[in-house]
Amino acid sequence: MESVSKQQAPTQRSDAAEASETGGVRSVQRAMDILSLLTETRPVVSIREIVEATGLAKTTVIRLVQTLEQAGLLWATDKGYTAGPGLWRWAHLAKRAWELPPETQQIMRDLAARQRETVNLYVARDIYRVCVAQQESPQPLRHVVQVGDELPMWAGASSKVLLRDATPALLTRVARSSPYGESHVDTLRGWVDAVLTTGYATSAGEREAGLSAVAVPVTGRSVAVVAALSLSGPTIRFTDDRIAEFVDDLKRVAARMSERGFDHPLATV
Template sequence: MGLLTEERPSVTLREITEATGLAKTTVLRIVQTLEQNGMLWATDGGYMAGPGLWRWAHLARFSWELPPETRKVIRDLAAELRETVNLYMVRGVHRVVVAQQESPQPLRHVVHVGDELPLWMGAASKILLQSASEDQLARVAATSPYGPSHVRRLQEWIDEASHNGWAVSHGERDQGLSAVAVPIRGRSGSVVAALSLSGPSVRFTDEAVTRFAGELTRAAQHVSERGFDHPYAAAM
């Protein structure tokens, strides 16, 4: 299913066979099963996403979408601060984008809801890892280019973010990109999500970062006090 994109809305049996390395008979059997269950739809140009996926998409949106009040907080932040607002949560050794509101400015940073980004760098990671165990930190460090020794640097970032109440990054993941992040806490007080603001580094001066951190903190406290409701949070 990963072969289907907006740029390539349909694929042929030959393309699926070449991409998967499976035998043509195996691919045909799998495709027929998916078609019978509405996951794929046969066209003259190949196979495209089927109507069954539309139902699953609606179910996923209903299940994972944030409450209206939280979405409004994110929209208001993006409108006021004019940078992209993201909400991240942890999944294994990655951070997942669970909500976003794009900056209204032409030059902006954009990731997509559902994207998984590495946890070994970035402002949001420094916030999310505050509740991590030693074992999780070791697993995150092992995914970095620096290997196990990166644990020490991660711990330094975590301690600094915990002391300040917020974290910042400049060019850690992408050159010229900066971000500021603050924690959203669950009922137990542990960090369950990171609310972040990201955009071109040229706009993230020291003065701007201080202002961004203050506004993000107020918004995150508002969300935390009213109870952060999300399936990921319930599992943490």
């Protein structure tokens, strides 16, 4: 027993030091970086591509890839490595946990069909907002983000809505993450006050030039904001009259979603 303790101690100290320096375990982060290289447009990656993308030594990449392969998270092919069967099981679990109920999805589809703009549903994750559901606009020129994408909270109509109940400490942290620094907190407070007064938020070119959005809160049983429902698209189509129409429709849909109850891993009710 004594010899085991002596062998484990350096490893424990190393892990703690590594975590304190990086905010997480470095080897785990490196493994996640490798998995994140896999996309719909790049379903297979080679060792050389991983080395070039991560900047890691080839020997380190090989060790990490072998570990991921043993865990079933990567699968070796003639052209390189692709997603392994272990991820398939996790994908099914994630789908069950994250996918919205069919009736809620139908409400969003109907909204996109009526207003002909992209419908997004965001929830807050610390200083980010995560897109948890989307219905694309039927128009050729449209705004689309991927479900699961994390966007910053320092700008955008949905961010303003999600920050409605934010603490001063969170507003400060969001401001510090912005290109404007901590002075941006005054702007954030102004946005929050506006949402409290009007019940909705708008944005035009705040994060992407030529992109506008309108968002309203989806609330839980405690009337706290649990999600932001938005319509987004090219700024040229977001005229004052259309924005007023969007707000009315969004509020009606959000009220229905709030009445039905909004259950999601990132939403606190």
